[in-house]
Amino acid sequence: MEIGVSLSPATTGNAVDDVVAQAREAADAGLQAAWFGQRFDYDAIALAATVGREVPEIRVGTSAVPIYPRHPLLVAGQANTAQAATHGRFRLGLALGARSLIEPAFGVPYERPITRLRDFLIATRSVTVDGVVDYHGETLTAVTVRPAPLAGAQPPPPLLVAAMGPQALRVTGELADGTLPFLAGPRTLEQHIVPTITAAATNAGRPAPRIFAFLAAVVTDDIDAGKTAAAEHTAFYDGIPSYQRVVALEGHDRAADLAVVGDEQVLEDAVRRYRDAGATDIVVTETDLLGPESRSRAWKALGEIARSLG
Known part of the structure; x- marks a missing residue:
């Protein structure tokens, strides 16, 4: 089991320098991965690529980049660049996003999200794996007018989706490498997420998906x-x-009810519950809510948990 943390840059000074320093601290604590959510103030793929290149001890990923209004050719090019920059330690996490954010921010309709996800994954994987695509889907067209393989972007970056609903999970199991559920507790993982995505992967003849529980x-x-x-x-x-x-x-009733709050033993017990429920990997978020000392304490504990779990 890999244990990682979600990182957010400070609001003062240089954001990129700050998050690189955070990643070094996380690696020194024994953590194995750093993840970056997509926001409006930075680009998650670019930030992951920078951190992964500066801190080669850890793997990096996005959690997650909304597919609206992006195009798979552009996202695949970004992902391949990040994979080459990190020498194969990048994961591309994608998300449907939420209508309440997508439509006001970008002025594009949030239509047919499951079909859009299917089209996006097919086109993106074709570019990252084969360097070419000629895809005419129901919601998008993606055609490489000239071959687009990138030297150094091997193996192809894993495709992950922040999927939690049954339809999104089935598409993810069929076409992607795993899921990134957030605020899905152990019961939900065990009874809904893991069975649905695993069955879809099996039916598609794909390997067992990775479950990165956030x-x-x-x-x-x-x-x-x-x-x-x-x-x-x-x-x-x-x-x-x-x-x-x-x-x-x-x-x-509330998202806050799923937050783990307590000492190191409380944290370890929670990680083990998620593992027992089917999580293959753990990503811990919100560790900095009470400041850097609390964050460092959490990261040290997580590093020890990672070592104990092997």
């Missing part, structure tokens, strides 16, 4: 402060239908 965790002795910070930071997800569904499947 869980929010704050390591602290001040439980009230940790829970308050987690509630404030995760309230955003309470208004997004896909997250509402997985939170409800776990038997909770």
Whole structure:
């Protein structure tokens, strides 16, 4: 099992320098991967490529880049560049995104998301694996007018999808290499996510998918402060239908109810629960909600957990 963390740059100084320093600290603590969400202030693929090149001890990935309004030819080119820059340590995580964000921000209709996901994955994999594509799907066209393989971008970067609903999971199992569920607890993993994506992969003749379970965790002795910070930071997800569904499947009302708050033993117990539920890998987020000391404490604990799990 690989254990990684999600990184976010500081709001002062130089954001890229800061996140590179964070990645070095994470690697020194024994963590094995760093992940970057896509925001409006930086490009996640470019940031992952930079960090992976500067800190060669860790693997890097995006968690995740929305496919609206991007085109697979451009995303595949970015991913191949990141794979070459990191000498094969990059993972491309994609997401459908949310209608409430996509349409106001980009002015494009959030239509036929599952079909769009299928088209996007087929075209992207063709470019990253073969260097060529001639695909005319229902929602997009992707044609390389000249071959587009990139020297050094081997093996092809794994394709991962932040899929949690049954339709998205089935497409992901059929066409991608794994999923990146966030705020999906152990019960939801074991009873819904893992069986659905695994069956789809098996039916498609693909290898067993990797399940990168993302869980929010704050390591602290001040439980009230940790829970308050987690509630404030995760309230955003309470208004997004896909997250509402997985939170409800776990038997909770709010995203904050899935946050792990407590000491090192509480964190280790949570990691083991997710592993036992079918997670092949763990990514811990929100470790910095109470400041750098709490974050360092969490990363040190996670490094020790990684070593104990082998």
